[in-house]
Amino acid sequence: LDKVSFGTNWRAEAEHGGFYQALADGTYAKYGLDVTILQGGPQINNRLLLAAGRIDFDMGANMIQAFDSVAQNVPIVAVASMFQKDPFILMSHPNAGYDHFTDLPRATAFVGNDAFVTVYQWLKQTYGFSEDKVKIYTFNSAPFIADKNSIQQGYVTSEPYAIAHQAGFKPNVFLAADFGYQSYSTTIETRRDLIDKNPDLVRRFVEASIIGWYHYLYGDNAKANALIRADNPDITEDQLAYSIAALRKYGIADSGDALKLGIGAMTDARMKAFFAQMVAAKLFKPDLDYKRAYTLAFVDHGVGVGLRPK
Amino acid sequence: MSEALVALQDVTKIYPSGTRALDPVDLVVREGELLTLLGPSGCGKSTLLRLIAGLERPSSGAVWRPGEIGFVFQEATLMPWADVAANVSLPLRLQNVPEGELRRRRDEALALVGLEPFAKAFPRELSGGMRMRVSIARALVSRPKLLLMDEPFAAIDEIGRFRLNDDLLRLKAELATTIVFVTHSVYEAVYLATRIAVMAARPGRIVADVAIDQSFRRAPDARTSAAYLETYSRVSGLLAQAAEAAP
Amino acid sequence: MSEALVALQDVTKIYPSGTRALDPVDLVVREGELLTLLGPSGCGKSTLLRLIAGLERPSSGAVWRPGEIGFVFQEATLMPWADVAANVSLPLRLQNVPEGELRRRRDEALALVGLEPFAKAFPRELSGGMRMRVSIARALVSRPKLLLMDEPFAAIDEIGRFRLNDDLLRLKAELATTIVFVTHSVYEAVYLATRIAVMAARPGRIVADVAIDQSFRRAPDARTSAAYLETYSRVSGLLAQAAEAAP
Amino acid sequence: MKALRRAVPPVLAFIGFLVVWEAIVRAANIPPYILPPPSLIGTTLVADRAILLPALWVTLTITLEGLAAATLGGVLIAILFAQWRWLERAFLPFAVILQVTPIIAIAPLLLIYCTPATAVLLCAFLVAFFPILANTTLGLASAERNLRDLFTLYGASRWQTLWLLKAPAALPFFFAGLRIGGGLALIGAIAAELTAGTQGGRTGLAFRIVEAGYRLNIPRMFAALTLVALTGIAIYAALAVLSHWALRHWHESAAETP
Amino acid sequence: MKALRRAVPPVLAFIGFLVVWEAIVRAANIPPYILPPPSLIGTTLVADRAILLPALWVTLTITLEGLAAATLGGVLIAILFAQWRWLERAFLPFAVILQVTPIIAIAPLLLIYCTPATAVLLCAFLVAFFPILANTTLGLASAERNLRDLFTLYGASRWQTLWLLKAPAALPFFFAGLRIGGGLALIGAIAAELTAGTQGGRTGLAFRIVEAGYRLNIPRMFAALTLVALTGIAIYAALAVLSHWALRHWHESAAETP
Numbered sequence A: 001l002d003k004v005s006f007g008t009n010w011r012a013e014a015e016h017g018g019f020y021q022a023l024a025d026g027t028y029a030k031y032g033l034d035v036t037i038l039q040g041g042p043q044i045n046n047r048l049l050l051a052a053g054r055i056d057f058d059m060g061a062n063m064i065q066a067f068d069s070v071a072q073n074v075p076i077v078a079v080a081s082m083f084q085k086d087p088f089i090l091m092s093h094p095n096a097g098y099d100h101f102t103d104l105p106r107a108t109a110f111v112g113n114d115a116f117v118t119v120y121q122w123l124k125q126t127y128g129f130s131e132d133k134v135k136i137y138t139f140n141s142a143p144f145i146a147d148k149n150s151i152q153q154g155y156v157t158s159e160p161y162a163i164a165h166q167a168g169f170k171p172n173v174f175l176a177a178d179f180g181y182q183s184y185s186t187t188i189e190t191r192r193d194l195i196d197k198n199p200d201l202v203r204r205f206v207e208a209s210i211i212g213w214y215h216y217l218y219g220d221n222a223k224a225n226a227l228i229r230a231d232n233p234d235i236t237e238d239q240l241a242y243s244i245a246a247l248r249k250y251g252i253a254d255s256g257d258a259l260k261l262g263i264g265a266m267t268d269a270r271m272k273a274f275f276a277q278m279v280a281a282k283l284f285k286p287d288l289d290y291k292r293a294y295t296l297a298f299v300d301h302g303v304g305v306g307l308r309p310k
Numbered sequence B, C: 001m002s003e004a005l006v007a008l009q010d011v012t013k014i015y016p017s018g019t020r021a022l023d024p025v026d027l028v029v030r031e032g033e034l035l036t037l038l039g040p041s042g043c044g045k046s047t048l049l050r051l052i053a054g055l056e057r058p059s060s061g062a063v064w065r066p067g068e069i070g071f072v073f074q075e076a077t078l079m080p081w082a083d084v085a086a087n088v089s090l091p092l093r094l095q096n097v098p099e100g101e102l103r104r105r106r107d108e109a110l111a112l113v114g115l116e117p118f119a120k121a122f123p124r125e126l127s128g129g130m131r132m133r134v135s136i137a138r139a140l141v142s143r144p145k146l147l148l149m150d151e152p153f154a155a156i157d158e159i160g161r162f163r164l165n166d167d168l169l170r171l172k173a174e175l176a177t178t179i180v181f182v183t184h185s186v187y188e189a190v191y192l193a194t195r196i197a198v199m200a201a202r203p204g205r206i207v208a209d210v211a212i213d214q215s216f217r218r219a220p221d222a223r224t225s226a227a228y229l230e231t232y233s234r235v236s237g238l239l240a241q242a243a244e245a246a247p
Numbered sequence D, E: 001m002k003a004l005r006r007a008v009p010p011v012l013a014f015i016g017f018l019v020v021w022e023a024i025v026r027a028a029n030i031p032p033y034i035l036p037p038p039s040l041i042g043t044t045l046v047a048d049r050a051i052l053l054p055a056l057w058v059t060l061t062i063t064l065e066g067l068a069a070a071t072l073g074g075v076l077i078a079i080l081f082a083q084w085r086w087l088e089r090a091f092l093p094f095a096v097i098l099q100v101t102p103i104i105a106i107a108p109l110l111l112i113y114c115t116p117a118t119a120v121l122l123c124a125f126l127v128a129f130f131p132i133l134a135n136t137t138l139g140l141a142s143a144e145r146n147l148r149d150l151f152t153l154y155g156a157s158r159w160q161t162l163w164l165l166k167a168p169a170a171l172p173f174f175f176a177g178l179r180i181g182g183g184l185a186l187i188g189a190i191a192a193e194l195t196a197g198t199q200g201g202r203t204g205l206a207f208r209i210v211e212a213g214y215r216l217n218i219p220r221m222f223a224a225l226t227l228v229a230l231t232g233i234a235i236y237a238a239l240a241v242l243s244h245w246a247l248r249h250w251h252e253s254a255a256e257t258p
């Protein structure tokens, strides 16, 4: 077995389910891999560990980071994208005059630092959101709940559940991807030298993870959930069930190109479109060689497509 | 007989460490007296003064004292961050004496101890004797009814000491101050006191209490007069007895 | 004539504050001498001792001194966190004297100043005189070649002081120590000294340097002998002159 | 008896504080996900003890290790500074830099070179060590001048002067620094846990707090915060007692019982 | 001249440090996204000055406001504690709680009730005030016993004792606390910015550091860190000079020039 370590970008949760699944059901082992999953956290930067060679793979939140790597000459490459849609959402209070996406720019916006410099820049450019309305979101929704005239960022799989359970109302949920936000999400990233030296290892990790995702979404995911809860005891079964349902409902992982090419799919066309969006949002200079941020060598082979229930 | 200004009744003092510093002491100090305490080192003289001033609570017994008290501690006890002028005027400042009068009385007190040129100096720039003189000036500046002095002149040269002895007697007469005075110099005790209490140690107690006939002071050569030397010998003898009394 | 142990050549001291503490001073102290410094408060006696000890650098001039020096400061200067025993044995500890001998010599020194019962007490539990006696014991415990003492007995009662005077003379003879001694008591100066230097103030300088004939000390009533009193008067006169010399 | 009487004001203040809090929450009808009442926090504390106590243990361990390291480091550096003043002049700026460098910025870098456990310890150390260093340095320089002269006179070596004079004189300052450092070590442990992570299951209170906030389980967040607060007070009290005990013989500030 | 000579060790140490750093990076061929060499940081500092200097200004403003608030608050509370000892016994535990409560946990609550600007200031305040409070409290209790007796004897009022005795005696301790608090205010400003945010623009150094880290623009992150470090040193040096100036007449620790 090859020892491999993989860093996620948050505490263990359903959004990482496929990886835990592959670990739990022995898929990684079957592919000759002995995988260690290192969970991330609110202020943990696992990408830096990847760049420094301390870990072998990490989970990228979106393609913006990957483009940044090119801009900074960091040899990190995205090799697969587990999510076709970025789960990033905006939420508003129901019946408070913010029931339509076009109402949102008027509201006070609780946005975290990460989103502020990425997707919010796109929202600003495309939908006229304003930076002056922004207050910081530190992964605690209380300020949003307390202010009816505010909106807040979130993940479709998490915040709506917490708010419905604790605050007792169902917020309006707007999935940015449904409003034209083209970023891939939950990518697998690795170093260029690993791809060059051991492409087979990369291929095995990517394919095993893809299979893990199919099993997690459509198969028996009890063991994976148990692993997730072992890493992050705060998360409840209920929460996990809600998240998995949301992943399915919104087609976060398995929709669009993935239906044909398999989970993990990435295409040049979509990359190009997203890069154009980001250039328009002034995040990147148009002359950036964004193609160096990814490789299609390990995806789009239809791996696991057969595992999707008919 | 004049009125009692200070009275100690059956006062004892046992420090938390267990030291019996004073065995039952009865003591009355009357207005206008200059009572000198003599006794071996560690017999409780400072403790007695602190009890009179109310800085120490008696372990048993009762103490009566007047309101205004001046105190010259055994150590100079100056504020290191304040210059000489500010140290001396402290009691006046605490009594909210107006600035003009404060200055006047402060300068007077400084002159008395010969420290005018050092008004702006800080304590650490002074010699030991100069520090003690600042402390004396501070005690005198407030013209208290009762003045407690714990070996005030011990660090001062003989000439200066003689002069200060006379200044003190003059001030006492002028201001009608009552004084309790600790000294180790029997000469000084005899020269100044209207009454001398001799103490013995462990436990501290008063073993002799003698009135001093000060008529010799009127002689021009007071400090060498036969009467003075005679009194000196007598008190010395008492002190020697007291020292023997200690275990 | 015995060898010079200390020599000051053209030494002056001007403090950073601008005070001229010493005008050019030339002084030689020979082995076996007991030199007493007398002078008005603030004339530079402590400064002179500190220069001899090397604790202060002269503003000009040169100083020669022996290696081992004991010093009794004008203030007791005890370590507040250490008990009496530890304070007294400090010089021995610094010289890495073995524990057994350290104990023996420490207890000897404590006995000399009459503080055996207080070996375990902390400085703040002591009276002023007791603190000073600790300081004296500390200076004696290391049996230095040169002993500098700055008003060591000022806070000690007359009886104790006389006893310590004699103890000091005995120790000096036993250990062949050389002593420079500051006091404000002319009686004491005359009783102890083989030589007295009288200083005047502002600027500090030596105005008289007299050898003392100590033959009277052999008389049984040394302290009241005519020779003693005669010397006392003579030195007193010099001191009075020195005090006048000050502006 | 006396100790009991001294405990009255803080206990009263505390009860008063809790009562007012409870009353405000009830009167203004503040929902528990914004500000839970103390009663709810209490029941949560009991209900979630299986989750919270192990987390407390993890955080406490890091805190105490961090504090121990900071004490050792701070005192050691202070000693070096006191022995060679040019060292202080040369390296104090670096100490200041270490103090002000945000953990969030250096934790990821530390993780490149150290194991997470070491990185966490380093972070807790970094946060706590400066007050100890600064106060001890000041204390070592505060020995009375006359006593310093005495040591010079008797030919005390550098190290004798350090142990017998400067160190005891520095104690009151050192303990003041330690009391500050104790709280900071706790903060540092929490910040460290968030930035350097306790990867592999070891989850301390910091994660409980963030995660509970994230899941809007605010009562649990407050229960965890309560444990942090109690830990802080316990550390402070322990250090205060230690300090009082060490200084009771001689320092003014220890004249009264704490 | 003397001041110049005293500047030699730190400057030498600094240059040495940078040279070694540069050499290691070059020799080991460490890529700039892991550890940029000082030369690159320098050029980045110059190149990105249009971004970094305004950010520095924002952070500096918060820091100084936080430090001012912490000084005021810490001293005020210390005074209240010194005047009424039961107040200290009753409320010191609350001060400890405020010190150890992680900002990340209370920032959201603050945001509910205050504007972000106030919340940021509160956070910076919270981080910096405790050392000032603790040291000042200790200092106020450290006046010499004999001097305290003197004041009692002359019938000094509470406030006279405070201003004329306790306050001057507390100064050395206060300044030590202030020097610690200065650095903490900077850390606090950074933490506050990250958790409570500055409205709209969000352009403090903290944000720049996190953004640069997040986008792996490590040279810029180090450039921003350099500014933080320099700010910390400048604050410390300013406070050290102030302290020396205030104590030079009488306190042992100020006997030498700083």
Ligand SMILES: Nc1ncnc2c1ncn2[C@@H]1O[C@H](COP(=O)(O)OP(=O)(O)OP(=O)(O)O)[C@@H](O)[C@H]1O
Pocket (backbone or CB within 6 Å): B124, B125, B126, B127, B128, B129, B130, B155, B156, B157, C015, C016, C017, C019, C020, C021, C039, C040, C041, C042, C043, C044, C045, C046, C047, C048, C074, C204
């Ligand atoms: N550290 C200092 N800084 C400035 N001036 C000082 C300092 N120490 C002493 N002086 C000054 O130097 C002069 C001599 O002081 P010194 O202590 O030597 O006097 P002294 O003869 O020992 O007096 P005393 O009998 O009162 O102890 C005094 O005028 C004093 O003000």
Ligand SMILES: Nc1ncnc2c1ncn2[C@@H]1O[C@H](COP(=O)(O)OP(=O)(O)OP(=O)(O)O)[C@@H](O)[C@H]1O
Pocket (backbone or CB within 6 Å): B015, B016, B017, B019, B020, B021, B039, B040, B041, B042, B043, B044, B045, B046, B047, B048, B074, B204, C124, C125, C126, C127, C128, C129, C130, C155, C157
């Ligand atoms: N704070 C204290 N704690 C414990 N014991 C003390 C304290 N102060 C004084 N003593 C003890 O009380 C006794 C009397 O002390 P006091 O200071 O009154 O003596 P004194 O007569 O003034 O002596 P001296 O002439 O040496 O100044 C001494 O044995 C001393 O050790």
Ligand SMILES: [Mg+2]
Pocket (backbone or CB within 6 Å): B045, B046, B047, B074, B150, C127, C128, C129
């Ligand atoms: Mg006394």
Ligand SMILES: [Mg+2]
Pocket (backbone or CB within 6 Å): B127, B128, B129, C045, C046, C047, C074, C150
């Ligand atoms: Mg002197």
